[in-house]
Amino acid sequence: MTKEALIEALGKEIRARRKLKKLTQAGLALRAGIHSNTVSLIERAETEAGIDALFEIANALGISVSQLLKSAEDRLNAR
Template sequence: MNRVSAFGRVVREARLAKGWSQEELAERASLHRNFVSLVERGQSKIALDSLFFLADALETTASELLRATESVVQNNKGNSP
């Protein structure tokens, strides 16, 4: 799994843990719902300001989102051909 997809997975899991829709997260982060969808599907790279908006909305830190992303990538290295 690449880093962009792993980040999307982390964001999606954090959003679902809060019981929020993509639209609710987007609203809380002042981002467009389509952008949140693209990020969660690993189809959009994220700008630094958007990373902080998402982290704030999810009540976490940007560093924690990135740390979780690194963990997902590391855990999936053994699963890659």
């Protein structure tokens, strides 16, 4: 597993969970207290999410950071 692959899987996991909650990127950003462009960049794996942003995103999605990372790893290992 490469760092880049995990970042990409994490972005896909965030997008999938956001859509399950029927949130737009702007809606998730508002709940997480971050800029909507940041959500977009993270979902497209064009930037690395810092621990603060990951914590806020996970919290806004109703899960823990560890659950989010584990799901991203599972997504990566499933392909």
